[in-house]
Amino acid sequence: MAEAQSTLVDARRAAEVRERRARWLLLAPALLTIGIFGLFPLTITLIYSFLSPGTYGGVTWEFSTDAYVQFLFERDIFDGTLEFSSTYLQIYGRSIGLAFVATVGALIIGFPTAYFIASKPPEQRNVWLFLITLPFWTNLLIRTYAVLLIIRDEGIINLGLINAGLIDRPISILYTDTAVFIGLIYSYLPFMVLPLYASLEKLDFRLVEAAYDLYATRFQVLRRIIVPAAKPGIVAGSILVFIPGLGAYITPTLLGGGKELMIGNLIALQFGSSRNWPFGSAAALILMAVVMVALLIYVRNASREGGNHG
Amino acid sequence: MADAAAPAAAAPAGRRARLRTDLRHQPGFTPMAWVCIVFLYAPIAVLIAFSFNDNRSVVRWTEFSFRWYVEAFGNEGIRNATVISFQVATVATLFSTIFATMAALATTRTRPYRGQTLAYAIVNQPLMVPEIVTAVATLALFTIIKKATGITGIGYLMLAHTVFCIPFAYMPIRARLEDMNLTLEQAAADLYAPPFQVFRRVTLPLLMPGIFAGVMLAFVVSLDDVIITLLVAGPGETTLPIYILGQIRRGITPEINAVSTLLLGLSLIFVTLFFLIGKQRKT
Amino acid sequence: MQQRTDTPGADRAMVQAERVTKTFGRGADGVTALDDVSVTIRENEFFTLLGPSGCGKTTLLRLIAGFELPSAGRILLDGAEIGHLPPYRRPVNTVFQNYALFPHMTVAQNIAFGLEMQGKPTAEIGGTVARMLDLVKMERLADRRTDQLSGGQQQRVALARALAPHPKVLLLDEPLSALDLKLRKEMQIELKRLQNETGITFVFVTHDQEEALTMSDRIAVMATGEILQVGTPKDIYNHPARRFVADFIGDINILDVDLDKIDEGRGVVRLPGGATASAALPEAEMRPGAVSVAIRPENVLLTGPEDGARTATGEIERVVYFGSAHNVHIRLDDGPPIVARAPHAPGGAGDRAGVILPDEHLQVLVD
Ligand SMILES: Nc1ncnc2c1ncn2[C@@H]1O[C@H](COP(=O)(O)OP(=O)(O)OP(=O)(O)O)[C@@H](O)[C@H]1O
Numbered sequence: 017m018a019e020a021q022s023t024l025v026d027a028r029r030a031a032e033v034r035e036r037r038a039r040w041l042l043l044a045p046a047l048l049t050i051g052i053f054g055l056f057p058l059t060i061t062l063i064y065s066f067l068s069p070g071t072y073g074g075v076t077w078e079f080s081t082d083a084y085v086q087f088l089f090e091r092d093i094f095d096g097t098l099e100f101s102s103t104y105l106q107i108y109g110r111s112i113g114l115a116f117v118a119t120v121g122a123l124i125i126g127f128p129t130a131y132f133i134a135s136k137p138p139e140q141r142n143v144w145l146f147l148i149t150l151p152f153w154t155n156l157l158i159r160t161y162a163v164l165l166i167i168r169d170e171g172i173i174n175l176g177l178i179n180a181g182l183i184d185r186p187i188s189i190l191y192t193d194t195a196v197f198i199g200l201i202y203s204y205l206p207f208m209v210l211p212l213y214a215s216l217e218k219l220d221f222r223l224v225e226a227a228y229d230l231y232a233t234r235f236q237v238l239r240r241i242i243v244p245a246a247k248p249g250i251v252a253g254s255i256l257v258f259i260p261g262l263g264a265y266i267t268p269t270l271l272g273g274g275k276e277l278m279i280g281n282l283i284a285l286q287f288g289s290s291r292n293w294p295f296g297s298a299a300a301l302i303l304m305a306v307v308m309v310a311l312l313i314y315v316r317n318a319s320r321e322g323g324n325h326g
Numbered sequence: 327m328a329d330a331a332a333p334a335a336a337a338p339a340g341r342r343a344r345l346r347t348d349l350r351h352q353p354g355f356t357p358m359a360w361v362c363i364v365f366l367y368a369p370i371a372v373l374i375a376f377s378f379n380d381n382r383s384v385v386r387w388t389e390f391s392f393r394w395y396v397e398a399f400g401n402e403g404i405r406n407a408t409v410i411s412f413q414v415a416t417v418a419t420l421f422s423t424i425f426a427t428m429a430a431l432a433t434t435r436t437r438p439y440r441g442q443t444l445a446y447a448i449v450n451q452p453l454m455v456p457e458i459v460t461a462v463a464t465l466a467l468f469t470i471i472k473k474a475t476g477i478t479g480i481g482y483l484m485l486a487h488t489v490f491c492i493p494f495a496y497m498p499i500r501a502r503l504e505d506m507n508l509t510l511e512q513a514a515a516d517l518y519a520p521p522f523q524v525f526r527r528v529t530l531p532l533l534m535p536g537i538f539a540g541v542m543l544a545f546v547v548s549l550d551d552v553i554i555t556l557l558v559a560g561p562g563e564t565t566l567p568i569y570i571l572g573q574i575r576r577g578i579t580p581e582i583n584a585v586s587t588l589l590l591g592l593s594l595i596f597v598t599l600f601f602l603i604g605k606q607r608k609t
Numbered sequence: 610m611q612q613r614t615d616t617p618g619a620d621r622a623m624v625q626a627e628r629v630t631k632t633f634g635r636g637a638d639g640v641t642a643l644d645d646v647s648v649t650i651r652e653n654e655f656f657t658l659l660g661p662s663g664c665g666k667t668t669l670l671r672l673i674a675g676f677e678l679p680s681a682g683r684i685l686l687d688g689a690e691i692g693h694l695p696p697y698r699r700p701v702n703t704v705f706q707n708y709a710l711f712p713h714m715t716v717a718q719n720i721a722f723g724l725e726m727q728g729k730p731t732a733e734i735g736g737t738v739a740r741m742l743d744l745v746k747m748e749r750l751a752d753r754r755t756d757q758l759s760g761g762q763q764q765r766v767a768l769a770r771a772l773a774p775h776p777k778v779l780l781l782d783e784p785l786s787a788l789d790l791k792l793r794k795e796m797q798i799e800l801k802r803l804q805n806e807t808g809i810t811f812v813f814v815t816h817d818q819e820e821a822l823t824m825s826d827r828i829a830v831m832a833t834g835e836i837l838q839v840g841t842p843k844d845i846y847n848h849p850a851r852r853f854v855a856d857f858i859g860d861i862n863i864l865d866v867d868l869d870k871i872d873e874g875r876g877v878v879r880l881p882g883g884a885t886a887s888a889a890l891p892e893a894e895m896r897p898g899a900v901s902v903a904i905r906p907e908n909v910l911l912t913g914p915e916d917g918a919r920t921a922t923g924e925i926e927r928v929v930y931f932g933s934a935h936n937v938h939i940r941l942d943d944g945p946p947i948v949a950r951a952p953h954a955p956g957g958a959g960d961r962a963g964v965i966l967p968d969e970h971l972q973v974l975v976d
């Protein structure tokens with residue numbers, strides 16, 4: 017009996033060891049690849065942000081906090097004194113502002129759309145969802161270029177308006193904040209619709225009926241029943257639009273025309289023609305920090321939602 | 327469509343009555359949904375239309391023609407970029423799908439274990455960091471490696487693509503595995519199949535649609551990448567999107583419309599395949 | 610039912626569980642699915658595990674199949690310890706509740722799978738598959754994909770697949786529960802036939818008592834991780850040892866009575882109406898005092914209200930007709946209600962009636 021128990025224990029232990037070994041062997045390639053070439057580089061960025069820029073790009077191994085100081089101050093070329101400068105703060109402010117406005121815009125278009133899809137019969141919903149998701153999987157650069165094509169001065173919108181006699185000279189949209197705003201909504205709209213749909217789809221329409229039964233108007237039903245039900249979707253969708261919008265590179269590059277910088281351009285520029293890798297690294301890390309804050313707000317919000325309903 | 331047979335004049339009235347009684351209806355929502363679809367597709371439609379326009383000015387429609395496609399195919403820069411794009415996408419897809427499949431096998435259908443959440447977070451890490459940050463960080467690492475080893479080449483670009491393709495390939499494979507009926511594998515073991523045979527004869531064939539879907543996604547994502555490629559690619563490693571970006575900066579030509587349409591079509595084919603494969607889920 | 614008792618080797622143990630315990634999870638939120646269970650299943654037997662949902666039937670089956678390892682105890686197959694072996698090294702096959710047919714293989718490929726894995730030569734595999742298809746009458750559907758089969762057909766394929774490698778034991782976990790009633794009756798007969806033809810030991814799980822009674826050579830009644838009683842269907846039905854078993858299987862009257870003394874292996878009890886009777890005792894040790902006795906409605910004799918010393922009298926509360934007979938609900942004068950089954954109703958609600966509880970059908974229960 018004692019012997020039997022020990023073979024059993026052995027068998028169980030051997031099975032466990034085998035399972036654990038197999039598991040980590042299976043995970044190793046993905047984890048190592050991403051760990052070494054995805055995570056580890058972020059550490060390098062952190063280190064670089066505390067070094068000095070090399071003359072031809074790269075860094076020289078001298079400790080320096082200049083990269084961070086540079087955000088708020090400008091060093092006088094002649095006497096080396098620091099003077100407050102809001103150039104970079106403005107770029108961050110602009111980026112946050114643009115991403116935020118685009119998020120609101122996406123919400124205004126996305127919410128009715130998601131609700132509309134959720135109220136369709138199930139077979140039709142899939143077609144609509146497919147249509148909404150499809151553009152997301154096509155090339156962002158090309159989609160942005162397509163937007164550029166129609167909003168430029170000789171684009172279809174302006175030509176149409178001129179031909180209709182509504183305006184006699186083109187409205188300049190391209191290379192303005194409006195263009196970036198349109199481009200951002202266009203790029204990330206599916207990110208808003210999908211989570212909104214996911215939470216609206218779960219809405220029990222009997223609640224809506226009950227509300228009507230209790231003399232609510234359509235607007236009251238919307239405000240008191242539908243929007244609260246969609247709240248997790250609103251939060252998730254907003255985060256999903258805000259975060260990539262904040263780090264956008266292609267949209268401001270093509271539609272903002274390079275004059276109107278966003279964070280993405282600023283970072284890329286430092287690693288390109290400006291040759292200030294430490295400053296670029298610091299800028300990237302600060303972007304990450306802003307993203308983390310947004311994510312944290314989201315996670316806290318999501319867990320609070322869970323708690324309330326639990 | 328029940329009222330299709332009704333007199334034409336009665337139809338709109340009936341529709342309005344139905345909307346008023348349909349409790350789900352909210353005024354203005356339906357038009358907004360259509361606005362959304364038009365907004366999403368109109369620019370693409372214009373782009374595609376003008377790629378068939380027989381006119382250099384790209385402003386006014388003149389005549390239908392394949393002229394710009396012929397020119398695009400004749401353009402050596404485009405041909406080279408296409409080859410590079412496919413090389414990079416193929417290698418990245420191959421490795422990322424294999425790695426993602428392995429990782430998915432290790433993170434699904436087990437009792438929770440220590441490190442599982444961490445493993446999951448690491449696999450999805452490339453999705454959580456803004457692409458521009460990944461791009462510069464990867465550039466920094468590769469510069470160090472290049473300086474230390476002297477090795478150069480397109481391998482770096484392939485590696486960078488592999489990294490961000492992993493989470494995309496992982497998604498459908500993991501979903502498929504989670505849908506998969508665990509008792510099928512138990513049935514195989516019960517019928518004397520040792521673990522490797524269970525995998526080869528049962529798990530893998532049933533997982534295949536998920537893996538195909540993963541391949542499609544990884545390929546599309548690699549093919550479409552701009553930012554990371556832009557920073558990481560060495561000289562002569564111009565992929566199609568990078569080529570297009572360069573051309574757009576130089577000025578709008580109908581040739582770009584043609585190439586863009588082709589790339590768009592390519593993505594659409596892959597993604598549609600992905601959805602179709604995904605539809606026949608159910609084991 | 611017991612025609613095999615006199616065939617040689619019929620009593621040889623095929624599966625033995627010795628003091629098997631299975632706990633899922635650890636510490637405070639661990640669930641004990643099996644608690645110190647011992648049972649012996651004999652060669653060639655149609656053995657049924659019967660019990661309510663969650664009592665551990667599936668768990669016991671999975672321990673025998675090797676999908677779970679026991680927390681303690683031993684499992685022997687044909688005398689050899691197998692509790693620690695993985696499923697693919699146990700000569701035991703399973704018919705799963707939802708059949709678990711491989712959707713990417715044809716019927717024939719499904720049946721051949723186990724044989725291939727055993728490394729049988731191709732020619733032999735072909736022959737065995739053909740025989741199995743014949744056995745379950747599925748020859749014409751050999752090349753069908755399994756998702757194009759009806760429930761009954763899938764069931765047959767699952768059986769053929771599990772029988773093809775000729776296992777020592779076939780485990781069946783509620784294989785009939787997904788079928789409609791008519792098909793279910795057919796498959797019950799079919800299963801019995803297959804067991805007779807193959808001579809393989811069947812371990813069958815069900816929570817349907819009627820199914821268990823009609824099909825089994827022996828039944829183990831389980832509740833909350835324990836085996837309460839093992840016996841032939843007749844034993845279980847006529848002489849339930851535990852109150853739970855009596856309650857779980859069929860309709861039964863349970864009366865609270867006093868056990869006066871134990872006399873020649875039978876218990877002398879005082880029945881309602883004052884008569885004493887001699888009731889069968891369970892195997893457990895009994896002491897005089899308050900006990901329960903059970904008697905099936907069909908064993909309760911209906912008499913006139915005035916008959917004899919052994920008669921308990923009462924008033925008919927209602928009569929329920931259900932096709933082949935009547936259930937007569939009587940409230941005895943001293944209190945307890947009792948149900949008698951009779952072809953003809955002796956009267957209507959409100960009429961007086963008497964009942965006799967024959968000694969040979971009275972069974973004392975352990976709570
Ligand atoms: N893998 C598991 N993890 C945790 N608990 C489990 C597991 N499997 C079974 N249990 C628990 O063990 C107990 C017995 O389960 P089991 O499946 O053996 O019951 P059963 O008799 O087959 O019931 P049913 O008739 O519903 O199939 C139940 O309380 C169940 O919740």
Ligand SMILES: [Mg+2]
Pocket residue numbers: 666667668782
């Ligand atoms: Mg069960």
